[in-house]
Each structure stands twice: as structure tokens, then as C-alpha cells.
Amino acid sequence: MKNVPIDLPIPTEDLVSCVSCGLCLPHCPTYRVTQEESASPRGRIALMKQAHHDGVVDDEFVEFMDTCIQCRGCETACPAGVQFGSMMETTREALATQTRYQPWWARLGYRTLGWQKALRAGSALIALLQRFRLVPQKLGLPSIPIIQRPLVSSGNDVWLFTGCIMDAWMRDTHRAVQRVLESTGAGIAFPDKRANCCGALHVHAGLAPEARRLALRTMQAFPGDAPILVDSAGCGAQLKDYGHLLDSDAAREFSERVLDVHEWLAQRLDDLPEKTGLSPRIVVQDPCHLRHVQRAHESVYQVLGRYVEAVSLDDDGLCCGAGGAYSTFHPQIASDVRDRKIRAIEEIQAEEVASANPGCLLHLRSGGLEVRHPLEIVDGLIKKDE
Amino acid sequence: MVHKSADKKLLSELRSFLGDRARDGDFELGLYAKDGSVLKGDPMIVCLPTSTEEVQQIILACRRYDRPFLARGSGTGLAGGAVPVGDPVVIATAKMNKILDIDIDNRIAWVEPGVLNLDLSRELSPLGFHFAPDPSSQQVCSIGGNVANNSGGPHCLAYGVTSAHVAAIEVVLPDGRVALLGDLTAESPGYDLRGLFIGSEGTMGVATKVAVRLTPNPPEVRTLLLDFADVRDGAAAVSSIIANGLIPAALEMMDQRAIEIVEAFVNAGYPTEADAVLLVELDGLPGGVEHGVEVVRAVANRHQVGSVRVAADDAERALLWKGRKNAFGAVARIKPDYYLHDTVVPRGKLVEVLEKVYQIADAYDLIAVNVFHAGDGNLHPILAYDSEEKGVLERVQAAGRAIVTASIEAGGVLSGEHGIGLEKRDYMGMLFSAHDMATQDLVREAFDPDGFANPLKVLPSGSRCSDSFGQHVPDGAWV
Amino acid sequence: MSRVEDIDQEVLEFAKIVGKSGPVTVVGGRTQWAVGGPPEPGTREVRAPAGIWSHEPEEMTVRCGGGTTLGELSEQLAHHGQMVPFDMPAEATVGGVLAVGHSGLRRLRYGDIRDFVLQIRHVDHTGQIVSSGGPTVKNVSGYDLCRLMVGSLGKFGCIAEVTLRCLPIPAITRWFTGILDPFEVHNQLYRPSSILWDGNRVWVCIEGVLSDVAAQAAIFDFEEVAGPPSLPAGGRLAIEPKGLRTHKQESDQSWIAEVGVGLIHTDLPAAQRHINDVNVSLMEELEERLNPNNRLNPGRQVLI
Numbered sequence A: 001m002k003n004v005p006i007d008l009p010i011p012t013e014d015l016v017s018c019v020s021c022g023l024c025l026p027h028c029p030t031y032r033v034t035q036e037e038s039a040s041p042r043g044r045i046a047l048m049k050q051a052h053h054d055g056v057v058d059d060e061f062v063e064f065m066d067t068c069i070q071c072r073g074c075e076t077a078c079p080a081g082v083q084f085g086s087m088m089e090t091t092r093e094a095l096a097t098q099t100r101y102q103p104w105w106a107r108l109g110y111r112t113l114g115w116q117k118a119l120r121a122g123s124a125l126i127a128l129l130q131r132f133r134l135v136p137q138k139l140g141l142p143s144i145p146i147i148q149r150p151l152v153s154s155g156n157d158v159w160l161f162t163g164c165i166m167d168a169w170m171r172d173t174h175r176a177v178q179r180v181l182e183s184t185g186a187g188i189a190f191p192d193k194r195a196n197c198c199g200a201l202h203v204h205a206g207l208a209p210e211a212r213r214l215a216l217r218t219m220q221a222f223p224g225d226a227p228i229l230v231d232s233a234g235c236g237a238q239l240k241d242y243g244h245l246l247d248s249d250a251a252r253e254f255s256e257r258v259l260d261v262h263e264w265l266a267q268r269l270d271d272l273p274e275k276t277g278l279s280p281r282i283v284v285q286d287p288c289h290l291r292h293v294q295r296a297h298e299s300v301y302q303v304l305g306r307y308v309e310a311v312s313l314d315d316d317g318l319c320c321g322a323g324g325a326y327s328t329f330h331p332q333i334a335s336d337v338r339d340r341k342i343r344a345i346e347e348i349q350a351e352e353v354a355s356a357n358p359g360c361l362l363h364l365r366s367g368g369l370e371v372r373h374p375l376e377i378v379d380g381l382i383k384k385d386e
Numbered sequence B: 001m002v003h004k005s006a007d008k009k010l011l012s013e014l015r016s017f018l019g020d021r022a023r024d025g026d027f028e029l030g031l032y033a034k035d036g037s038v039l040k041g042d043p044m045i046v047c048l049p050t051s052t053e054e055v056q057q058i059i060l061a062c063r064r065y066d067r068p069f070l071a072r073g074s075g076t077g078l079a080g081g082a083v084p085v086g087d088p089v090v091i092a093t094a095k096m097n098k099i100l101d102i103d104i105d106n107r108i109a110w111v112e113p114g115v116l117n118l119d120l121s122r123e124l125s126p127l128g129f130h131f132a133p134d135p136s137s138q139q140v141c142s143i144g145g146n147v148a149n150n151s152g153g154p155h156c157l158a159y160g161v162t163s164a165h166v167a168a169i170e171v172v173l174p175d176g177r178v179a180l181l182g183d184l185t186a187e188s189p190g191y192d193l194r195g196l197f198i199g200s201e202g203t204m205g206v207a208t209k210v211a212v213r214l215t216p217n218p219p220e221v222r223t224l225l226l227d228f229a230d231v232r233d234g235a236a237a238v239s240s241i242i243a244n245g246l247i248p249a250a251l252e253m254m255d256q257r258a259i260e261i262v263e264a265f266v267n268a269g270y271p272t273e274a275d276a277v278l279l280v281e282l283d284g285l286p287g288g289v290e291h292g293v294e295v296v297r298a299v300a301n302r303h304q305v306g307s308v309r310v311a312a313d314d315a316e317r318a319l320l321w322k323g324r325k326n327a328f329g330a331v332a333r334i335k336p337d338y339y340l341h342d343t344v345v346p347r348g349k350l351v352e353v354l355e356k357v358y359q360i361a362d363a364y365d366l367i368a369v370n371v372f373h374a375g376d377g378n379l380h381p382i383l384a385y386d387s388e389e390k391g392v393l394e395r396v397q398a399a400g401r402a403i404v405t406a407s408i409e410a411g412g413v414l415s416g417e418h419g420i421g422l423e424k425r426d427y428m429g430m431l432f433s434a435h436d437m438a439t440q441d442l443v444r445e446a447f448d449p450d451g452f453a454n455p456l457k458v459l460p461s462g463s464r465c466s467d468s469f470g471q472h473v474p475d476g477a478w479v
Numbered sequence C: 001m002s003r004v005e006d007i008d009q010e011v012l013e014f015a016k017i018v019g020k021s022g023p024v025t026v027v028g029g030r031t032q033w034a035v036g037g038p039p040e041p042g043t044r045e046v047r048a049p050a051g052i053w054s055h056e057p058e059e060m061t062v063r064c065g066g067g068t069t070l071g072e073l074s075e076q077l078a079h080h081g082q083m084v085p086f087d088m089p090a091e092a093t094v095g096g097v098l099a100v101g102h103s104g105l106r107r108l109r110y111g112d113i114r115d116f117v118l119q120i121r122h123v124d125h126t127g128q129i130v131s132s133g134g135p136t137v138k139n140v141s142g143y144d145l146c147r148l149m150v151g152s153l154g155k156f157g158c159i160a161e162v163t164l165r166c167l168p169i170p171a172i173t174r175w176f177t178g179i180l181d182p183f184e185v186h187n188q189l190y191r192p193s194s195i196l197w198d199g200n201r202v203w204v205c206i207e208g209v210l211s212d213v214a215a216q217a218a219i220f221d222f223e224e225v226a227g228p229p230s231l232p233a234g235g236r237l238a239i240e241p242k243g244l245r246t247h248k249q250e251s252d253q254s255w256i257a258e259v260g261v262g263l264i265h266t267d268l269p270a271a272q273r274h275i276n277d278v279n280v281s282l283m284e285e286l287e288e289r290l291n292p293n294n295r296l297n298p299g300r301q302v303l304i
Ligand SMILES: Cc1cc2nc3c(=O)[nH]c(=O)nc-3n(C[C@H](O)[C@H](O)[C@H](O)COP(=O)(O)OP(=O)(O)OC[C@H]3O[C@@H](n4cnc5c(N)ncnc54)[C@H](O)[C@@H]3O)c2cc1C
Pocket: A020, A021, A022, A023, B035, B036, B070, B071, B072, B073, B074, B075, B076, B077, B078, B080, B081, B082, B093, B113, B134, B135, B136, B137, B140, B141, B142, B143, B144, B145, B146, B147, B148, B149, B150, B151, B152, B153, B154, B201, B202, B203, B205, B206, B207, B208, B328, B329, B417, B418, B421, B454
């Protein structure tokens, strides 16, 4: 595609807020592995400026935008307060609606996520293939059960959001989270199937209308005013952003109720069971959507720190390369980025890795690491005490 | 933006050995048009070499097609040094980012020019060493850029600037030959070409390897934050600390506006109601550090200090420094654009010149923010503005000139660390006579008689005999 | 004192003395006269102006004539508790020391003498004054001719005026000695000012406040001495610092080395050192432009 006209509706004041100081560059995973200005936040913003000004884009431009993992590491690093995430979302939306950026097959794929039956059928198929050892180990997929036991509500003090892929593939993690939450004396409610996709991946892909549809549907699944807890950092970030995405009071009120499950627990550390026995040494990987977007990563250390020696990485929270569907579309960059992360992890002598985001968790597992959700680790330690 | 179409033959020649690392895409070229300054140029072709040999081949190809070239590190320079004017081929060193050898016995590390300053110090840290020059941009600026600009940083007050920390440099000269300037001995034979190259802003060739000296990490570090209700007391305290025979590792100052914007970014508990703060760092052996803390406290008390806060631990210290090091970028929180100045004045003149800076900003209806290396009198007045405002650029330029003039009148110099580049070359005559500049040009010419390396930089056009690639700072350069 | 208009009368007069023609050399304290070989016979000898023209203690900078002796300079600075750690004979002149470019014994801590130079005014081969650098403690305005002038043996100009950065005199300076592994001493002590070694005995200079000096000295089995040993008066041999480890075995001459710096003081005259062709050609280009008729210090050789 060459010189396709485009209208990039990014507010000028956002575009000019970048003073091109470059301080974000080392915090950008794609710049780190490519050393390409075009794969850096400063570069991408300059490109947006140019497209905004010239009103045309081409394949080169699309490629530069598409390689962004949307980890928003640049946002926390930027002293000027540049709102990179929303600029990138607007750009992707403009590309998706005004160009052939997202072909039909990709759109179909994203649709499946919010379509429980299709996702279940697909997952069951993978599960079956796994039984016959037809799925390569290195994909790092969890062992998917062919028949899923349902999650059972135990009260209505807090909601636990379940999501799409995580629910289909990692329901046992939800169960572990439920047990930890219940150990504080809380009763847990699970939403119905209207809440089976938060729409995060759609926003990342520029499919905002679809994301808005999913958001409205999801909100209906959480009546009342109980806190809505999320055990996937990516979904949590998205639910917290509904206020901005839908721009309505109802959505803003909804977003106010959303907390990462660790944030909620960190406020009730004393209600958690005492620790006994060993404190294994665990490296904590900060998911971008927890650290750079929700800015709530400290809570993981607080909760985990009660039971284990929680060690942080010395890499300023650089992304691991998972980025939702990113690793599927840009396997090379994703694995180069992951290699950096693995090196950083391996420098620390630890028994296991904890990651509060299923996407990161799977991505790191496929890199050969032992990774569990922090609350699965906690759940294991609590159970032993009983 | 409309680009001149790249010289097709040169491009295909470059592609023959660089492959897709020679670029001419419209969008991509636009990314190499600017550095951290407010100036903008127009690159012809961008090359991303990975070795000395490739740099050499690029330069030889440029020579064959009579094309100038320009080295670019991380593009954080603030004087337009890496802004391409005169249609050059940009040689970006970003992919030459390997630490080649860490030689503890010699206290030397050999690095490629694209290695980021902080990456190097982080790599050295477990071994007990660091690279002393620490520009506020250290997380992203390259060692090659540091060498080219002879960069400084907060800790250069005690440790000296880049020149004192570089033993040798491998350079591809503007005629394509490869030279090793300096060596690992204390007294390298012949003239100090190494010293001459450092700070030459890419006009004497492209650095392709650098041997940097390693500085041992201090056993004890103490960071103090002093606040003052009057910026004049703060500035006077700076002079007195030094006059008391104490050279802190770092001695930085921020004025009220700077404190506010920095605090909004880092939440480090900077006192936003103070008129000025000093960030003082003492390092070394425990006794000396303790003594230093006492001297600083005593001096501060004599100058009506509000409070003296001593960072309790590494985390608090890191947070205070994070605020200081991100201050420039954070200025964008008040206005979208800023023009950052860099002059040095005698410490004793700090108060006087600071007051002039505020007056000048007022006179031109601009906002001035001051955050700077006070210990060595290195002012960094920042003029914040919105380029969308009509006629604002003229005012910013005029105010800038007035600030430089005031600094020089106070016995200061044009630049303490950012260099002359494109931005200040036409100011050189304020500090140097025509004969001084002609002599400097003779020296440059010894390396690059035809003016192929980074044309139009450092010296005003009149003093260069070989400006074949254009005469003036292009009018369109200001953005 | 940054601008051309501010040039002192003494400097202007010196320019006249140097003049526009005829071979000329500057005489200092004659403490390192032999370095680079003697000037050709018939070369006119001139003296650079002497005197401390400004010393502002709170600026920690001093501006003086190139002919000022280190003795005079040290005395003035010491008055205010300051120093320039050149560590050369008192009768040596500032300009001479810089033209030769050799650093003193405490380089390990304080670095090269060239890094103390802020501004130089010299008289070039045309008899005109050239200013480079600037009077402030930090400066990157223009090409760094100051660094080039240091160690150039006056081939590029006669140093008329120098502005230097000063340091506070440390509270305490102590020399210690012992029979020790010098490399171990270098690794264990934090930034000592000097470590000397004759292949057997080590001398260390430790400076700072009393408690630090005492604690550092206590790390090893040292004995306090009045000062450094006297150095062999022959030549200087500069090698990579780590090369000293092997130097010990090879050499049977008496020598004293600066550990961590890699400088060996010997009884033998300085050995010639090879400069590669590319560098020689660059240096010749410089000489051709800055000293085209070789009227400045003819006979002396930087390029050997
Ligand atoms: C937020 C911020 C804070 C800063 N703080 C400081 C500070 O505290 N102290 C300070 O000194 N500076 C500071 N700077 C300025 C800047 O970061 C330094 O000048 C830095 O050294 C430039 O490095 P760079 O890699 O970005 O070089 P670039 O901007 O890419 O290039 C700078 C110059 O170096 C030349 N160059 C680059 N690489 C080579 C090479 N390999 N060979 C030859 N020439 C080369 C270029 O041609 C150009 O002239 C700051 C800048 C910013 C944006």
C-alpha cells in the first residue's frame, strides 16, 4: 500500500507534547532489540506527526506502528507525560477503519475471543491435539483440559473477572486465586458469560468499535457495587480504561470498581493466613499492564512478600515481548525481547518466576522458564500450612 | 515533508554492502532530521553500520559521490550537532552497541560508539566500577556522542568531563583511513590528537571504538537536599561550599518552577514551595564524606537554608536523582516546546546572571526554568514556549541570544557541555577573535581539508575556508 | 576574562617579543630542557611573562603568565588552601611544564595535568595571539586547542598565559612504605594519590581527612615515611598499566614505576616510541598548518 490518505485524529497538543529528548528509548523493548529509530517511541511519535501533517501513510508507516508492543514502558519513562498509549490506539483505530490494516481473517480471529462457543471449540481441539502430542512443547501452552469443571461462586463480596483465553486455558489459576481470596474470609462471585472478553486485544489491534461492544456487554455482567477483581494484568488495565473508552459516567463508575487482585489483597495483608515453613526465592516479572499502565505492580511484591522472598528484576520493567497477540504476529521481535528478559531473570538465582499476567506467563514458559501466577504460588504455600 | 530524491547510484552502492541497513524511505528519513534540539535538517540517506569496516566503506562511497556525511549517536544532542544540513548521508551508530572488552587490570573498557552511557556503567557496576561522565541523558546518550561533545554531567564537578576519561579512540577519518588516537599508556607519543578529537562534534571523523577509563565506585555516598526561600541564598551557598575547600561529587540547583514540574513527575518529596533547592552529593571514604556533610550543613545554615534532608537510602537517593535527570523533559508539562541553553559563568556571578535570565525571559514574555550544574557555574536556562504561538520563535531566539550575551559579559563561555553544533556556531565570534577561529579551522582542516565530516558545524561559515556544502544555518532549521 | 578585548598588556608585549619571523624558543626553568632535543643553534630565546594575574579562591581558578614558576604559583594558592597538583620542581614554569606535558607523581588520583588547563593564550608563528578554551571551570566552546597545546613542546605556539583549575589542599598527605604486592595495594585502597614500586618496595601516598588516611593505611602493613623516594633521573617509559606485572621480571635496571598509571622512571634515557603512519601524517598536517616555517622551537621534535 502506497500513499493511502488518512485522517489521524490525534489531538495536536498530544503530538507536540513529545520534545524528542529520547529518554524513553532504552525503556522500549522494540528499540532495545532493533536499535531502529522507527521502532522507538520517539520515532513512532515523529511518524504520527508526519502522517498527521501529510495526511498519507504507506506500508512502511503501518509496519512501524504494527511492531509496537503497546507495553507503554515509554509512558512511565517519559518525563514530559506523553500519552503514548492513547496516541497509538487512535493511530491503530484510524488504520483499521481507514486502510486495509486488519484483513478479514485477523478480524475473524479477534471476534472468536468474545464468542465463547467458538473459543471453547477451538480450545477443545487444541486440548485433543495435546493429548496426541501434536502441539509443540515450545509453544508453552498449558495443558488444556478437554472438559472444563465450572467455577463455583462462594458469595458476593467481590467479583472475580474470568476473561476469554485465560478462562479457557488456565481456569485452574482462577481456582487458585479464588482459594486465596477466600482465605481472607471473602465470598467470591463469578460473572456470567457476557463477561467473557474484555476487548483489550481488540483495542490493541485498532478494532475499537468491537472493543466498545464487548465493553458494554462486560459491564452488564457485574451488577451491584462490589469490587471487580482481575487476576490478569492485561484485562485489568482494559477494564480500568472503560471510562476512557466509552466516555460515559456508567463506564467511569464501573472502572472505579476495578482492582487488580493483588491491589485488593495488599490492603488486607493481615487477613491472609500466616506463613509457615520455607520462603522460596521467587523472581517477579512485572507485567507491563500492571507496572506501566495500572502502575500497581508494587502490590504483587507486598502480597507475595508475605510468603516468599520476592526479588525484582533490574531492568526497569522492560517488556517481555508477549503483548497480547503480538508474539503471534511478530515472533522474531517477540522472542528477541523475551531473550533479554530471560537473561535478566537468569542473572538472579531463583527457584521460580511469578507473573501476574497470563500472556506474559505463557510467553515466558514457551521460552523454557518455570512460571506461575503469583497467587498460584501463594495458594500452594497456604495449602501446605493447613 | 518533501525529500530530495537520494542519489540512486550512491544508495545502490551502499546497499551492496549494507543491504537493508541503507535507507531512503520518506518516513524513515524524517526520523533522522532532528536531534534533541529545536533544529531540523534533511538527511539524504541513512546508514546503520555494524562495524568499523562498514563505516569506512560508507565514507569511501560518500567521497566517491562527493557527498558529506554525519555521525549520529542517540540523537539527544542539544546544539543541533547531529542535525543533517548540507544533504549529508547520516551514519547512525545505534547498531554498533557492543561492549568489546572490560579490562580491569588496566581500568579500561573498549566499547563501540553506540553503547549507551548508562548501559556501560550498569555493566561495570558489579565489578565495582563506573564510567564517570554522567550526562542527565545518560540512560540514552551514546559513548560516541559523549566523546564528540566532550559531555559532562552532575558528577563531572569532582571527576572531570569526558576528555579526562577517554584513553584512546579508533576513528575513521574523513578520507576513509582508520586511525587510533591515543593509547592505553599515560603518555602517548606525539601530539594529543585524542584530546583534539574529543569535543570536535563529529567534524574530524567517526569514532568507531572508544577506550574509556573506569572509575572505582565510592565506598560511601551521601546525598543532601537543601531548600532555600530565596534563590539568591541558594546560589551564594554554592560559592561558599566551594570556597570552603570542599568539592562535592555533584552540586546541582533547581529553581521553583523546576522543582514543581520535577516533583509532578517523580513524587520524591521535593519541597515545591521553596524558591530553590540544591542537590549535593558527597562521596568517597566515610571520614571525608562525614566532614563534607558538616561543611555543607554549616554553610547552608549561614545562608538561611530552610531544611537539610539527607537521603536515607539508595532508593531515596535514586529518586532524587531521577527527578534531577528528567527535569528537561518534564518541562514539556508546562509548555510543549523548550529551548535549552547551556552557558557557564563564574560561580560568583551565578546570582547576577540568574536574575538577568529571569529579566530577559520576562522582557520577551517567555517562561524561564532553571535547573543546572551549579557547582561548576554551568547554567541551563530553559525557555518554555508553544511553537504554535505566532512570532514566538523570534522571541525565543532573541532571548537566547540575550542570555548568551549576559553570560559572556559576566566572564563566562558559550557552552559548558552541549557543544556549539549548529545552534551556537554563529555566536562563536562573541568569545573568539577571527584569528582564534581561523586557527581552530586550521586544526580542523588537518583532519578534513574538504569539509566532508558534519559540514556547517562548530565554526561560523566565514571562518571556514572549505564550506562547499552551504553557507548559513538554513532558515528552515528552526522548528 | 573571556574576550579578546580583555587581553593583558604583558601578553600583548610578549607577542611583540616573539615577533613575526626568525626562529624562536621559550625558556622556562630549564628543568626539562632536554625533552625533545635542544633547539637549533641560533634560535632566539625568549621568556614568557610571569606573574599571577588573578586568583579567585571561590572560583578555584588561577590565571597567570606562562613564565610564572610553580614555586610562586604554589605559594599564592597555598595561602588560600589550594593547589595545582603538578608536583614538579619549584623553579619550573607553568608554561614549560605544560609544553612538556609530563604529569607529576600524584596523577593516579588527580589525573593528567592537561585536564587542569582551562584556557591558554599563545603567540602563534605569525606573532598573533590565539586564545583557546575559556576561563570557566567547564567549557566546550570550539575545538579543544588547550589539550593539543599540552605536550606539544611549543611547536604550535609560545604559551603566554594560562588559566588553571585548582583543588583544595587535602587535610592530610602521608607517605607510607612496605614490602607488598603493589597491584593488591592498588585494588584494595580507594583512590590513593600515588603508588610507587621499585620491583620490591612499595610507597603509597594517601590523602584526605585523618580518620580516612589512618583507616586506609591500616589495611596493609605500612610504615610511615617522610615522602616519596627520589626517582631515577633518566627517562620515562610509559606502558599499559597492567604491563608492569611483567616488567618486573624482564628488567634488571633500577627503576621506579607508578602503579596504576604504567609509568616507569629509569636511569636510561627515554626510549623512542613508534607512532604509526596515519597518526604521523595527521600530526604533520598540524605542524604544516600551525608552524609552517618551523620557526617555533626548531630542532625540537615531538615526532621522532
Ligand atoms: C534530557 C537531556 C539531558 C541532557 N543532559 C546533558 C548533561 O547533563 N550533560 C551533557 O553534557 N549533555 C547533556 N545532554 C546533551 C546530550 O545528551 C549529550 O551531548 C550527549 O553526549 C549526546 O549523545 P548522543 O549519542 O545523543 O549524540 P548525538 O546527539 O547523536 O550527536 C551529538 C554529536 O556527536 C556527533 N557524534 C555522535 N556519534 C559520533 C561518533 N561515533 N563519532 C563522531 N561523532 C559522533 C554527532 O555528529 C553530533 O555532532 C542532554 C540531553 C538531553 C535530551
